[in-house]
Amino acid sequence: MAAKLQATNGGSLGLLGDLEVVEQVNADGPGDFLIVCEHAANHVPSVLDNLGLSASLLQTHIAWDAGARGVAEALALALDAPLIAQRVSRLVYDCNRPPESAAAIPEVSEIYPIPGNSELTAAQRKGRVDEVYLPFRTAIADHLHNRCAEGRPPVLVTVHSFTPVYRGVKRSVDIGVVCDTDCRLAEALLRRARDSGQFDARLNEPYGPADEVTHTLVEHALPLSLLNVMIEVRNDLIADGDAQAAMAAWLAECLMQALSTVDHSTERRSVGR
Numbered sequence: 001m002a003a004k005l006q007a008t009n010g011g012s013l014g015l016l017g018d019l020e021v022v023e024q025v026n027a028d029g030p031g032d033f034l035i036v037c038e039h040a041a042n043h044v045p046s047v048l049d050n051l052g053l054s055a056s057l058l059q060t061h062i063a064w065d066a067g068a069r070g071v072a073e074a075l076a077l078a079l080d081a082p083l084i085a086q087r088v089s090r091l092v093y094d095c096n097r098p099p100e101s102a103a104a105i106p107e108v109s110e111i112y113p114i115p116g117n118s119e120l121t122a123a124q125r126k127g128r129v130d131e132v133y134l135p136f137r138t139a140i141a142d143h144l145h146n147r148c149a150e151g152r153p154p155v156l157v158t159v160h161s162f163t164p165v166y167r168g169v170k171r172s173v174d175i176g177v178v179c180d181t182d183c184r185l186a187e188a189l190l191r192r193a194r195d196s197g198q199f200d201a202r203l204n205e206p207y208g209p210a211d212e213v214t215h216t217l218v219e220h221a222l223p224l225s226l227l228n229v230m231i232e233v234r235n236d237l238i239a240d241g242d243a244q245a246a247m248a249a250w251l252a253e254c255l256m257q258a259l260s261t262v263d264h265s266t267e268r269r270s271v272g273r
Contacts, residue, residue, distance in 0.1 A: 019045065020265060021132060022139045024083045025073055031081035032259060034143060034154040036216055038096040039134070039161075040069035040085035052115030061163040063089045069239035072159040074248030079255070081154070084139050085131075091117065093132035096158070096215050099125075103212060104133070110167060113229065121199055127216035140220050155185065155259060156221040156228040160213075161235040162206055171206050174199035176232030178207060180214040185227040190259035199237075205233060227262060 023040070042064035050058060053077060069085055076083035086095050091114055097104035107117050121175050147154050162170055173194060179186035186203065193201035207213045214230060221228035231251065238244045258264070 018154065019087070021087050021104055022135050023083075023087050023137065023265075024243045025083040025085070026076050026080070027082050029076065029080045029082045030152075031079045031253070032155055033076075033079045033081040034140070034147070034156050035072050035076040035081050035083045036140060036156065036158045037065070037069050037083065037085040037160075038094070038158060038216060039065035039090045040072065040088045043087060044088045044089050044092055048092065048116050051117060052116040052180050053112075057112065058089070058091075061161075061235065062112055064265070065090075065161040066233050066235045067233070067244055068159050068161040070241060070244035071161075071233060071248050071251070074158075074245045075159065075231075075251055075255075077196070078248055078252035082143060084136070084143065086136050093128045095133055096160075096213060098215055098219070099129045099133060100213065101215075104129075133238050137227070138218070143220050144220055144224060153224065153226055156217065156253075157255065158216050158228075158230045160230065160232045161238060162232050164234055164236050166206070168259075171234065172200065173202050173205050174234050174237060175201040176205050176207060176230075177201055177230070178209075178214065178230035178232060179204065180209050180217050180222065182222060182225075182228065183266075184219075184262050185258060186229045188262040189229055189231075189254055191261075192254040192257045196250070205232075227259070227264070 002083050041056050044058060044063075053063075072085060075081075086179055090096075091109060093105065094104050094106070104118065105125060107114055133267075144154065144156070161170065162176065177186050177190045177193065190201055190203050193199060217228045217230060220226075233247060238247050
């Protein structure tokens with residue numbers, strides 16, 4: 001299932017044409033989780049002329065979270081949960097950022113200038129918000145609204161990957177377990193991950209709330225007091241389909257174990273800094 005974008009007046013905005021930008025897999029899955037992948041694709045609409053970047057650069061981590069979609073889909077199927085994934089590059093619009101954030105349409109990613117994002121007009125920025133961010137936000141919000149109305153509030157899990165070397169610095173962490181102000185599930189998941197002894201898992205590394213990476217959790221999970229966590233996987237660990245499937249199986253087991261032990265009280269807010 002996918003969502004096509006329309007302007008508020010009912011007509012296409014034109015940037016993406018009839019591109020289906022929001023992908024939903026296993027949309028009616030009855031499991032306890034909703035899996036979200038904000039950086040699943042590196043597609044740049046042809047009208048944007050690759051944002052002035054080479055094709056090879058669009059294959060790197062600046063354009064998407066390599067391997068994340070494969071992990072997210074396998075995880076969703078293992079948990080019999082829906083997956084909502086973005087089909088447009090984070091360089092066109094980063095759906096894990098609010099419209100007011102400069103990083104939502106970055107002019108520089110890591111060390112690389114993004115010419116096609118430079119000196120955009122307010123109308124051009126609004127077009128990207130309307131065509132890329134709002135349909136993605138709406139898809140998540142609608143799913144959560146429906147599940148909560150049915151008395152089955154889901155657990156929100158977002159899946160990301162990160163590059164082993166960033167700005168010339170090697171990262172040794174394997175798995176990042178990221179939370180904002182509600183760390184109930186993150187802390188339980190971290191314990192399960194560490195108990196397995198399979199990977200080096202750390203809380204709020206290599207990114208955390210100070211890096212403004214928790215928008216989806218803050219926007220959708222915190223207002224509804226839903227258990228939530230953001231998972232970051234070093235992308236060399238999920239470089240092919242077999243590795244992605246194995247990682248998803250491990251994560252599914254850890255998440256189920258964590259969910260069975262976590263405090264579900266909506267009054268408890270554990271900030272595990």
